[in-house]
Amino acid sequence: MASELLGQLISKIRTQYGIRVYAIQMDGSSELYGASLKNLEYAHGIKIIKTTPYTPEFNGVAERSNRIIFDKVRATMESERIPIELWPLVLEDMVRKTNVTATRAIDGLTPMESFLNEAF
Incomplete structure (x- = not known):
């Protein structure tokens, strides 16, 4: 669900504002970074930067x-x-x-x- 919303936001930023998202920094908790977020990373060509968990x-x-x-x-x-x-x-x-x-x-x-x- 969260990665779906994030994908929509990335698309909106690109189409409405003409700005390409190159990277996203996020908490390194494993519950946030799964297969769907990896797919999002690949589909949009962005880099996910994870900080140390917790x-x-x-x-x-x-x-x-x-x-x-x-x-x-x-x-x-x-x-x-x-x-x-x-x-x-x-x-x-x-x-x-x-x-x-x-x-x-x-x-x-x-x-x-x-x-x-x-x-x-």
């Missing part, structure tokens, strides 16, 4: 970003008393908001502007 510090930026987003999801759900079954929608909204909010880390650009290499 060492989230090697994926520090991604881990921290996920933590920040999930903290925002929790805070929003608590403050607005949103039912727990709606958390995927709140998560999607937080990711979207994060991607269009300027940040000093990338010189005042939004993550989307940085990704596309163009201003909105």
Whole structure:
């Protein structure tokens, strides 16, 4: 399932944005890397870079970003008393908001502007 969604994302990035994905860095846990991910690697001609299993510090930026987003999801759900079954929608909204909010880390650009290499 995860590799299927990843394949769809890689295709979307290539067709909608004209950007080729050359490599993906991921946690080295064996449960994430199976035959379907190997097929995806071959089909898209990308390199899968696996970090040492169970060492989230090697994926520090991604881990921290996920933590920040999930903290925002929790805070929003608590403050607005949103039912727990709606958390995927709140998560999607937080990711979207994060991607269009300027940040000093990338010189005042939004993550989307940085990704596309163009201003909105």
